Amino acid sequence: MYLSARTQGRLANLIITIAEGEKKTEMVRQVLAEQKMFEPYTAFRRLDQLRTGELTVSDIVEFLADNKIYPTKAQSDYLFRRLDLNRDGRITYPDFVKAILPKEDSRLRQIASLRDSYYIEVNMLLPTEVEWGLSRVFQQEIQNYNSITAAQEILTTSADFTSLDAFRCIDQVYLGYITIDTLQDFLRQNGAKLSFDELTAFFRVVDSDEDGRISYSELLEALTFVPDFFQQERQIANELRRSRERIIQIEREREVLEDLKKSRERVEDLRRSRERLEYMQDLKRSRERIEQLDDLRRSRERLDDLRRSRERLEDLKKSRERLSQLEELKRSRQRMEELEELKKSRERQAQIDELKKSRERLEDLRKSRERLEQLEQERKNQEKIEELRKSRSRIEELQKQRRKVEELRTSQERLEQLKKQKEEIELRRSQERLEDLRKSRERLEQIEALRQSREQQRALEELRQSRERVEQLRKSQLRIEQLENERKVLERSRQLERVERELEYERQRSKERLERLELEAELERRARDRALEYEFTTQSNFVQSRIYDTPKRYK
Numbered sequence: 397m398y399l400s401a402r403t404q405g406r407l408a409n410l411i412i413t414i415a416e417g418e419k420k421t422e423m424v425r426q427v428l429a430e431q432k433m434f435e436p437y438t439a440f441r442r443l444d445q446l447r448t449g450e451l452t453v454s455d456i457v458e459f460l461a462d463n464k465i466y467p468t469k470a471q472s473d474y475l476f477r478r479l480d481l482n483r484d485g486r487i488t489y490p491d492f493v494k495a496i497l498p499k500e501d502s503r504l505r506q507i508a509s510l511r512d513s514y515y516i517e518v519n520m521l522l523p524t525e526v527e528w529g530l531s532r533v534f535q536q537e538i539q540n541y542n543s544i545t546a547a548q549e550i551l552t553t554s555a556d557f558t559s560l561d562a563f564r565c566i567d568q569v570y571l572g573y574i575t576i577d578t579l580q581d582f583l584r585q586n587g588a589k590l591s592f593d594e595l596t597a598f599f600r601v602v603d604s605d606e607d608g609r610i611s612y613s614e615l616l617e618a619l620t621f622v623p624d625f626f627q628q629e630r631q632i633a634n635e636l637r638r639s640r641e642r643i644i645q646i647e648r649e650r651e652v653l654e655d656l657k658k659s660r661e662r663v664e665d666l667r668r669s670r671e672r673l674e675y676m677q678d679l680k681r682s683r684e685r686i687e688q689l690d691d692l693r694r695s696r697e698r699l700d701d702l703r704r705s706r707e708r709l710e711d712l713k714k715s716r717e718r719l720s721q722l723e724e725l726k727r728s729r730q731r732m733e734e735l736e737e738l739k740k741s742r743e744r745q746a747q748i749d750e751l752k753k754s755r756e757r758l759e760d761l762r763k764s765r766e767r768l769e770q771l772e773q774e775r776k777n778q779e780k781i782e783e784l785r786k787s788r789s790r791i792e793e794l795q796k797q798r799r800k801v802e803e804l805r806t807s808q809e810r811l812e813q814l815k816k817q818k819e820e821i822e823l824r825r826s827q828e829r830l831e832d833l834r835k836s837r838e839r840l841e842q843i844e845a846l847r848q849s850r851e852q853q854r855a856l857e858e859l860r861q862s863r864e865r866v867e868q869l870r871k872s873q874l875r876i877e878q879l880e881n882e883r884k885v886l887e888r889s890r891q892l893e894r895v896e897r898e899l900e901y902e903r904q905r906s907k908e909r910l911e912r913l914e915l916e917a918e919l920e921r922r923a924r925d926r927a928l929e930y931e932f933t934t935q936s937n938f939v940q941s942r943i944y945d946t947p948k949r950y951k
Contacts, residue, residue, distance in 0.1 A: 399561050401586075403554040407562050407619075408586040410547040411579070411598060414618065415590055417540030418597035424536045425498045428529035429508040433522075436493045437513045439530055442522050443492075451479070451487035456534070462521070463531035467538055474541045475534060483604065496533060499600060500593070548620065555926075558918055559616045566615075574610035639771060640880065640899075646764060653757065660750065667743070678732075685725070692718070783866075790862070794855065801848065808844070812837070847931060854924065865913055872906050 399407070428434055441447070443455050453476050460467060467475065479487045479495045497505045521527055551557055566574050566582045576595050583590055590598075602610050602618040696718065703711055815833060822829060879899055886894075 399565050400554075400556055403551070403557050404565060404582075404586050406547070406551040406554060406557075407565070408583055408588045410544070410551050410619065411583065412588055412590065412594075413543050413547045414540075414601055415594040415598040417536075417543060418601050419594060421533065421536045421540065422498060422500055422597065424529070424533050425496065426501055426504060428496070428526070428533060429498050429501075429504045431523075431525050431529055434508060434526045434529065435511045435513045436496060436509060437489065438516055439496065439522065439526065440489050440492050441516055442520075442527075442530075445518055447518075449488065451492065452476075460531060460534055463527065465531060465535055465538075471538045471541055475537050478537055481604075496530070552620065558922060559619055560612070560915070560918055562619060563612050563615050572611075574615065575608070579610075639768070642768070643880075643884075646761075649761075657754075678736075682729075689722075786862075786866075790859070797851065797855065801851075804844075808840070843931070858920070861916075868909065869906075872902060872909075876902055 440451075443451055443459050445455065445458070453472050456475060456479075457467065457472050476487070479491060481491050481494055493509070497508055499505075516522070522530070563574070567578055568581070569578060571578070576592075576599065579598070580590070580595060599608070599610065602614050604614055604617075696715070699714075700711055815837075819829075819833065876899065879902065883896070883899075
């Protein structure tokens with residue numbers, strides 16, 4: 397196994413504390429939702445005194461201070477993270493509703509969300525039971541934070557503990573993520589039992605993306621409250637992959653449009669050839685009719701010549717009938733021409749409709765291009781924001797290191813005060829002891845100076861390594877963009893396959909680099925912790941030996 401049995405038991409204890417704390421918070425949420433005067437939007441406006449539509453840490457602290465609850469900075473930051481579900485650095489109304497309403501009782505959640513909101517002025521309190529219930533939810537989250545931090549301290553003090561080993565101990569099937577079944581098997585192996593509701597409560601707290609699986613970054617944030625700094629880079633890589641897929645889809649749509657244009661041209665050519673054939677057939681029919689009319693005319697002349705003497709009246713009648721027939725034929729010709737004109741007008745209308753549809757599709761393509769450009773600009777802005785966030789987080793880490801050094805100095809000053817008191821009592825008996833203590837103090841200061849110089853060197857090395865990693869990631873991104881441009885310019889057959897293979901190779905290399913950097917960071921943290929523990933133990937043993945060994949000289 398990767399961890400000892402004792403460390404696995406401590407890990408199981410931390411999981412149980414997180415699940416039990418979430419169950420207690422769920423009970424408090426249900427009690428709050430059962431209050432008839434509770435309405436989520438009104439409660440949100442109670443905290444949002446500036447009416448900005450967003451909540452900050454100061455808004456939450458002021459609300460808790462109104463209810464005589466005074467959290468520390470770490471507790472208020474944890475409470476802000478618990479309410480900021482989408483991790484965008486601000487608490488909006490959807491985040492507030494999702495965090496405050498019950499998670500298990502859907503009926504009670506629906507009842508609370510369908511209540512009518514009521515007006516509340518600035519600096520005005522909610523009804524007593526609602527004010528107490530809302531503050532009780534926040535107070536329960538603070539209590540959960542205290543219990544989780546205590547369990548985390550017990551777990552992290554284990555010499556063989558690392559977050560990666562803890563993840564591998566739970567993921568014994570090597571799936572790359574943790575499910576409810578694998579977590580339940582791990583707890584059973586360590587003699588712990590959790591119900592299905594408690595397991596789902598643990599997943600609600602840890603599974604930030606709500607996909608039913610716990611990744612390594614999510615478990616790392618739950619165990620140590622340290623976010624996975626490479627998660628944003630993975631998100632950027634996923635966005636790049638999605639943009640590539642969109643570009644491929646757009647190219648396919650373009651090919652389909654080109655095929656449609658070609659098919660339309662072929663259809664128009666066929667339609668024109670068909671019209672020409674119909675026109676030729678009409679000409680043939682008209683010629684045949686003209687020939688028939690000529691034959692009739694000739695026959696009529698012959699009949700007239702033969703029957704002039706005998707039947708003029710009859711000839712006149714027959715000629716009138718024939719004239720009427722000719723008029724009918726003319727009318728039929730006119731009707732045929734009108735029908736042909738109607739057909740042509742319908743065909744022209746169909747062509748106009750098709751042109752309109754093609755224009756609309758071209759406009760849709762233009763809009764999609766503009767959207768892609770906007771996405772590119774947003775990605776660049778996000779990269780700048782991420783760089784600023786990384787620099788800020790690094791500054792915060794340096795400030796925390798300074799605070800730790802100051803705390804060590806204060807503890808050393810307290811030790812020096814105690815030593816001075818003891819020296820005042822034993823001044824008359826042992827001056828040699830004072831000299832030894834002074835020498836030990838000088839040695840401690842030298843060790844402290846050496847330790848500080850080592851920490852500064854380590855901090856500088858970490859900064860240099862982080863810069864090198866960022867440069868490597870930027871180079872990989874530039875390489876990916878170059879490959880994308882080459883893939884667009886090259887042909888669509890063999891050259892596309894080569895570029896895709898290179899992209900896959902670069903992705904695998906970037907993944908391997910990320911995993912290697914994570915392992916290096918874990919190893920560096922473990923080595924640093926062990927070195928600090930070793931120095932601290934040697935210093936304490938040296939001081940204790942000097943304190944407890946010197947009086948023996950005067951016995």
